[in-house]
Amino acid sequence: MIQTGIVWFKTDLRIADNETLIKAIAQCEKVICVYCFDEAHYADTSYGFKKTGNYKTQFLIEALKDLDKSLRAIGSGLLVVKGKPEVEIPKIFKEYKAYKVFAKREVAYEEKQTEKLVQQQLFQVRCEFETFSTSTLYHAEDLPFSITNIPDLFTNFRKQTEKESTIRKPFEKPKTLVSPQMPLLELPTVKELGLKNVKKDSRAVLVYKGGETEALKRLHHYFSDSKSLSTYKETRNGMIGADYSSKFSAWLAIGCISSRYIYEEIKKYEKKFGTNDSTYWLTFELLWRDFFRFMFKKHQTKFFLYSGIKSEKANSKSLNKKLLTQWINGQTDSDFINANMIELKLTGFMSNRGRQNVASYFCNELNMDWRYGAAYFESQLIDYDVCSNWGNWAYLAGVGNDGRDQRYFNIAKQANDYDKKMEFRELWLK
Numbered sequence: 468m469i470q471t472g473i474v475w476f477k478t479d480l481r482i483a484d485n486e487t488l489i490k491a492i493a494q495c496e497k498v499i500c501v502y503c504f505d506e507a508h509y510a511d512t513s514y515g516f517k518k519t520g521n522y523k524t525q526f527l528i529e530a531l532k533d534l535d536k537s538l539r540a541i542g543s544g545l546l547v548v549k550g551k552p553e554v555e556i557p558k559i560f561k562e563y564k565a566y567k568v569f570a571k572r573e574v575a576y577e578e579k580q581t582e583k584l585v586q587q588q589l590f591q592v593r594c595e596f597e598t599f600s601t602s603t604l605y606h607a608e609d610l611p612f613s614i615t616n617i618p619d620l621f622t623n624f625r626k627q628t629e630k631e632s633t634i635r636k637p638f639e640k641p642k643t644l645v646s647p648q649m650p651l652l653e654l655p656t657v658k659e660l661g662l663k664n665v666k667k668d669s670r671a672v673l674v675y676k677g678g679e680t681e682a683l684k685r686l687h688h689y690f691s692d693s694k695s696l697s698t699y700k701e702t703r704n705g706m707i708g709a710d711y712s713s714k715f716s717a718w719l720a721i722g723c724i725s726s727r728y729i730y731e732e733i734k735k736y737e738k739k740f741g742t743n744d745s746t747y748w749l750t751f752e753l754l755w756r757d758f759f760r761f762m763f764k765k766h767q768t769k770f771f772l773y774s775g776i777k778s779e780k781a782n783s784k785s786l787n788k789k790l791l792t793q794w795i796n797g798q799t800d801s802d803f804i805n806a807n808m809i810e811l812k813l814t815g816f817m818s819n820r821g822r823q824n825v826a827s828y829f830c831n832e833l834n835m836d837w838r839y840g841a842a843y844f845e846s847q848l849i850d851y852d853v854c855s856n857w858g859n860w861a862y863l864a865g866v867g868n869d870g871r872d873q874r875y876f877n878i879a880k881q882a883n884d885y886d887k888k889m890e891f892r893e894l895w896l897k
C-alpha cells in the first residue's frame with residue numbers, strides 16, 4: 468500500500484459512484500482531496516465570451532461546499548486551490564509528500580491537454596498518475612467497437628451497444644477516509660472569479676442548487692415524490708416548470724451525480740412502479756450524452772472546427788455582431804426565439820426544445836458561424852458540458868452526427884406545436 472495519494476476532483480464532484488476516490492482509498496493509507504479553480508476557465512474565449520459564466524460558477528461553488536461536507540463526514544475535507552492545475556497539483560504533491568495522483572479521465576481536447584500537462588509535471592517529480600473513466604453510462608472498455616470504429620450515427624451506436632454491452636454497477640459510497648488534518652474550506656466568491664452575482668428569477672424552471680445532496684433530492688422528487696418519470700416521454704418537450712423533464716443536466720455536468728447511479732434508480736423505480744416507454748426514454752437520453760462523449764474521443768478537435776466532423780473543408784461564415792447581440796438579448800424577429808433566449812440570459816437554463824430552435828435559427832436564419840452560438844451557450848448555460856454542447860451544436864449546424872446534411876426547424880411551426888397557447892412566450896416576453 469502506498470502512503471499518501473491525492474484525488475484531483477474536476478467534474479466528478481460526488482462521493483457516490485466515484486471510482487477515482489474508491490481506488491485512491493483502496494491503494495493509499497491517506498488520501499488528500501483537492502479541487503483546483505483553473506484560471507483558464509475564467510478567461511475569455513477566442514469568441515469573446517467568458518469561458519465559464521456566473522450561473523455555472525455559482526452552482527459549482529455550492530457543489531464544492533457540499534463535497535467538502537460529505538468528505539468531512541467520512542473523515543477528511545476538501546482542499547481548494549486556484550491557478551494552473553499543472554502548477555498547483557504538483558505543489559500539493561510536494562507539500563504532502565504524496566506518491567500518486569488519481570483523477571477523472573478526460574475526453575475533450577482542452578481538458579485532455581491540461582491532463583497531459585499535469586501528468587508531465589508529475590512525471591518529472593516521479594509521481595504516479597492514474598485516471599479513471601467515470602462519467603458515462605457504458606464504460607468505454609465495454610463498448611462493442613473500438614473508439615475509431617464507433618458509428619457516427621446515434622441509432623447505430625445505440626442499437627449495437629444496447630444489444631451487446633452491459634452497464635456496470637455503480638460504486639458504493641466510501642464509509643471512511645483517512646487524511647491529515649485538512650484546513651477549513653476556503654472558496655472564492657463568484658465576484659472574486661471576475662463574474663457578476665447571480666440574480667434569481669422567479670420564472671426559472673427550478674431553483675438550482677449545486678451539490679450531490681441536491682442532486683439526490685432532485686432525483687427523489689422526480690422519481691418517488693412526483694412519479695414524473697412515468698410520463699417523461701410525453702412531457703419532455705415542455706418548456707415551463709420543473710417537472711416536464713428531469714433537470715439532471717446541471718448536476719451531471721459537474722458530476723454531482725453519475726448516469727450509472729441514475730440508471731440504477733430507474734431500474735429500482737421500474738420494479739416498484741412498472742416499466743413503460745417513459746422509464747426507458749430517460750436511459751435513451753442518457754445514451755445521447757454517452758454518444759457525444761465517445762464521439763469526442765473519436766474525432767477530438769474536429770468538433771471545434773467550422774466544418775465539424777465532415778471531411779469537406781468549408782469556409783467559415785463572417786460574424787455579424789449586431790445580429791449576434793440581438794439573438795443573445797432576445798431581440799430577433801421571432802417571439803419564440805426571443806422568449807427562449809431571454810430565459811437563457813436570465814436563468815442560465817433553456818429546454819431542449821428551445822435549444823434546438825435557437826440553434827437552428829442561428830445557423831439557418833441568421834446564417835452565422837455556429838461556433839459563436841456554441842461559445843455563448845458555453846458561457847451562459849448552468850449545465851454547460853463540452854461534449855453535449857459542441858456535439859449538439861455541430862449536429863444542428865449540419866456538420867456533426869446527423870445523417871441529414873441540414874436540420875432545418877420551421878420556427879413558426881415549432882412555436883405553434885410546442886407553445887400553442889403562447890404561455891411560454893407570455894411568461895418571458897411580458
Ligand code: FAD
Binds near residue numbers: 851
Ligand atoms: P432530460 O430531458 O431530462 O434528459 C436527461 C438527461 O439526458 C439530461 O440531463 C442530459 O444529461 C441527457 N440528454 C438529454 N438530451 C440530450 C442531448 N440532446 N444531448 C446530450 N445529452 C442529452 N446538455 C447538457 O447537459 N449540457 C450542454 O451544454 C448542452 N448543450 C446543448 C446545446 C444544444 C444546441 C442542444 C440542442 C442541446 C444541448 N444539451 C446540453 C442537451 C439537452 O438540451 C439538455 O441536456 C437538456 O435540455 C437538459 O435538461 P434535462 O436534464 O431536464 O434533460
